[in-house]
Amino acid sequence: MxxxxxxxxxxxxxxxxxxxxxxxxxxxxxxxxxxxxxxxxNHSVLVSGLRGVGKTSFLTTLQDDAREAGWLVISDDASAGLMGRVMDSTIPTLINERAPEYRARLSKLGIWQFNAEVSYVDRHRSVKPQLRTDLVALSAALDGSAGILITVDEVSAGKVRLRELSKFALQVSHALEDGAQVMVVFAGVKVSLDALLAEAHTTFLRRSREVEFERLSAPETRRVFVETARLGGRSIEQEALDKLVSLSQGYPYLVQLAGDYAWRNNSADPTITLADATVAHDRAIKAVESRVISRVYGDLSDVDQKFLDAMAQDDDRTKVADIVKRMGVSDAYVQVYKKRLLDSGYVHAAGRGYVQFSLPYLGAHIRRQLAAEASDNRGDGGWSAYPAPDLPS
Ligand SMILES: Nc1ncnc2c1ncn2[C@@H]1O[C@H](COP(=O)(O)OP(=O)(O)OP(=O)(O)O)[C@@H](O)[C@H]1O
Ligand SMILES: [Mg+2]
Known part of the structure; x- marks a missing residue:
């Protein structure tokens, strides 16, 4: 051993x-x-997908590759104060990390003040601070050898956030018009990105390359298990691999959880065995339910949840006509919600007139929730027999 x-x-x-x-x-x-x-x-890229499907990891991968190619990288979340953080903190830090020759070229552009050692000191107050001007200068000083990658993660559909984000996008689009070599990548769930596209000033984003994240294919899922284990110095038995692939269903977060549990079960052994994979099975599904699936479900509006609740009555796929019956609403109404849930990647079509959950175990999670709620309602502590009396008037 x-x-x-x-x-x-x-x-x-x-x-x-x-x-x-x-x-x-x-x-x-x-x-x-x-x-x-x-x-x-590829000046702008939109990355969409459910929680835990790998959007942030994709952004990180891009950032690492861009840095390696000599690019300037600006990465942030779409939370309040984005513009200020980027202009007052990220950009000065980036400038000071670059070689002195780069800073010397920047100092000639007159936007920022530098000290005798050509370190960033402050902005020149005579120039109106605008992200657009910053990006154009930063790009020009790269002398055509590299560009600027901007990634904005966690785009969410709140009104105030979206307005701020659209201002940010407008500045980026002006910088592009002025010839800055910029690639901007936004990531979030599909409905939020759609809301961003609907904002003023974001028309240039409609020409974006769209990357939609779904689960990995079965061969890619196998490859991730095998090669990740190999990097750690171990191999995976054939039966164990089959079990891990089918339990993860190609969902990235679950792939990592299942692999990790199987690994830790007996990490001194040179191979991961069927016994390890079997132990991983229950633990991984339980963990993914609390860390991923319940959050994915919680992201939805009440009506979207009702739609999924109606689907959860079936084990596999569900007839859309049955959803209409179960929700007790019109066919047109159900079609609207079906389209939204298809667009955002929660469900996919499974043959004519049928839909199916995209996320493995979401149906089972909902069934368990509904069963728990039903038993909660019965268990009211016995108080239904003792209604509060009316107060004397
Ligand atoms: N392409 C991939 N191959 C294998 N594993 C991946 C891949 N992408 C992400 N993962 C793993 O999946 C998990 C979730 O990834 P990540 O945080 O990037 O998802 P996300 O889409 O950003 O989620 P959220 O919407 O909640 O922010 C992590 O454990 C990560 O290591
Ligand atoms: Mg993320």
């Missing part, structure tokens, strides 16, 4: 996987832009 080895699997939000499954084409194309500055349609 060798010593136990640390797990190379990375369960957890925003943890970049050791082996990145899927999306090979998009990554290859975007990496090519980092090397050639030949943007084509």
């Amino acid at each position: 060798s010593e136990s080895a640390p797990s190379p699997f990375t369960p957890g939000y925003g943890r970049k996987p050791a082996i990145f499954g899927g999306h090979g084409e998009e990554l290859t194309e975007l990496r090519r832009v980092f090397d050639t500055l030949d943007f084509g349609e």
Whole structure:
């Protein structure tokens, strides 16, 4: 027996996987832009998908690749104060990290003040601070050798946030018009990105490359398990691999959780066995239910939830006509919600007139929830027999 080895699997939000499954084409194309500055349609990219499907990991992967190609990288969340953070903190830090020659070229552009060691000191107060001007200057000083990657994660559909984000987008689009070499990537759930596109000033985003994240294909899922384990110095038995692939259903967060549990079950053994995979099974599904599935469900409006509740009565796929009956509403009404849920990736079509959950175990989660609620209602502590009396008037 060798010593136990640390797990190379990375369960957890925003943890970049050791082996990145899927999306090979998009990554290859975007990496090519980092090397050639030949943007084509890739000045703006929209990344959408459910929670835990790998959006943040994809952004991190892009950031690492861009930095490697010498690009400036600005990454932030779409939370309040985005513009201020980027202009007052991120950009000065980026400037000071660059080589002195770069800063010397910037100092000639007159936007920022530098000290004798050509370190950033402050803005020149004579120039109206605008992200647009900053980006154009930062890009020009790169002398055509590299560009600027901006990633904005966690786009959400709140009104105030969206207004702020559309202002940010407008500045970026002006910088592009002025010739700055910029790629901007926004990530969020589909409904939020759609809301962003509907805002003023974001028309340029309608030409974006769209990357929609769904679960990985079965072969890619196998590859992630095998190669991740191999990086950690272990192999996976055939039956164990089959079990891990089918339990994860290609859902990235679940792939990492299942791999991690299986790994830790007996991490001194050179191979991951069927016994390890079997132990991982229950634990991984339980963990993914509390960390991912319940949050995904909680993101939805009441009506969307009712739609999914109606679906959960079936084990596999559900007839849309049955949803109409179960919800007791019109067919047209159900069609509207069906389209929304299809667009946002919660459900997919499964044959004519049928829908199915996209996220493994979501149906089972809802069934368990509904059963628990039903028994809660019965268990009211016996108080239904003792209604509160009316107060004397
Ligand atoms: N392409 C991938 N291949 C394998 N594992 C991945 C891949 N992408 C992400 N993961 C793993 O999946 C988990 C979730 O990833 P991530 O946090 O990027 O998802 P997300 O879509 O940003 O979620 P959220 O919407 O909640 O922010 C992490 O454990 C990560 O290591
Ligand atoms: Mg994320």
